[in-house]
Structure formats: C-alpha cells, structure tokens
Amino acid sequence: MEEDRCPRGVESMNIRTITITSNTNEERRATHSVAQTHTLAKRLLKDLHGGDVLALSGELGAGKTTFTQGIAAALGITKPITSPTFVLMKIYKLPKPIHGIAQLCHIDCYRLGSSGELAAIGAGEYIGSGDTLTLIEWPERVSSIIPGDAIRIIFQHGI
Numbered sequence: 001m002e003e004d005r006c007p008r009g010v011e012s013m014n015i016r017t018i019t020i021t022s023n024t025n026e027e028r029r030a031t032h033s034v035a036q037t038h039t040l041a042k043r044l045l046k047d048l049h050g051g052d053v054l055a056l057s058g059e060l061g062a063g064k065t066t067f068t069q070g071i072a073a074a075l076g077i078t079k080p081i082t083s084p085t086f087v088l089m090k091i092y093k094l095p096k097p098i099h100g101i102a103q104l105c106h107i108d109c110y111r112l113g114s115s116g117e118l119a120a121i122g123a124g125e126y127i128g129s130g131d132t133l134t135l136i137e138w139p140e141r142v143s144s145i146i147p148g149d150a151i152r153i154i155f156q157h158g159i
Contacts, residue, residue, distance in 0.1 A: 018063065019154045020044065037063055041070030050100030050131045053147050055139035058155030064137045067153070068106055071135065075104060083137065084108045088121055102131040109138040115145040 018040060020027045031037040048054075054071075056064040065083040072081045076095045084090045085108045092104040105126040112118055126132045128147050139146045 017156045017158075018067070019156075021152045021154075023149055031063070034066055037066045038070030038073060041067050042074040045071055045074045045099075048099060048101070048133055048151075050097075050102065050133065051128055053127055053134045053136065053150040055146050055150045055152045056135055056137045056155065057140060057152065059157060062155035062157055064155055067155070068135050068137075071133070072104055072106075075101065075133070077104060081106065085110055088112070088118075089123055089126075091126065097131070100131065101133045103133075105129075105132050105134040107134065107136045109136060109141040112138075112141050115142040118142045118145055 018029045018031060018037070020029070029040055031040055056067065058064055065081070069081045072079075072092060075092075075098055077092045078095075079092060081092075084106055088109075088111070089105065089107045092106070094102055094104065103126075105123075107118070107123055109118060118124075123145070127134050127136075127145065136142070136146065136150075139150070139152075
C-alpha cells in the first residue's frame, strides 16, 4: 500500500498510527482523517472472512470505533455504529453476506474485568463463528477468550 500523506492544514494530533498484525504479516499505517481510517478498514475487509476476529487495542479516542464504522460501512451496514461500552456487545446483520460474513459482532470490553464476564453475556456464540466477523475493543481485558489467530490491530495517537 502506498503511504497516505497528511492533507494541508491537518494538525498532527489528528494522525493515527495503526499497526495490523496477523500470524503471517505486520503492517504499519498512518491515517490523518476519519475518511482515511475508513478507507484502510475497507482495504483490510478484502482479506477478511466469516469467523475472523479483530482485536482492537488503543487508548480512548485512538480510532477503534472509527475503524469499526469503516468496516461496517464496507459491509453495507447502514445503521449508526457506536461503541457498545454500556451494552458491551452489538450484533449487526448484513443486507447480504460478503466473504462468508452474514453478521458483524462489535464488542467493547472497556468495562469488563475478565474473560468470564464476556463469556457470561454469550459472546462465545459469536467469537470465531463461521458466519460472523467479530471486532473486539479492549481485548487485553479479556485476553484468554481471544483466539490465537485473531488479527491484532493497535491504534495510537499522533505517532
């Protein structure tokens, strides 16, 4: 992928560095806007399939939900995507399956203290399910439930 450049007039504090790590590859990208973060999400979607799990790490406001919004839009989901901080998990049905993905599961573990709490809300039914793409924010809080083959994405401010 070609390096994205910061548009004229955009402050460096809007820059996000996104590191994507799978079992076979590591890629580091910088985005300078919501639109660029959505574009990166859409590019990544081309390589995703039902059953894949994305573990999204980073500080508050670093771009995890923005990235999820980009994935959802690329999947054809038109409902507003917000962080499920208080409901913990949201399921979105796709208008039509793409790459074997029939639904998107968005989980936010910020308020959880253990993997057991995530299992108690039924997340295990979705994580790794063959027709589901699962995105988990704050995966370090529930590390024992994250599959070993999860794609790990780290979001950082202005680096």
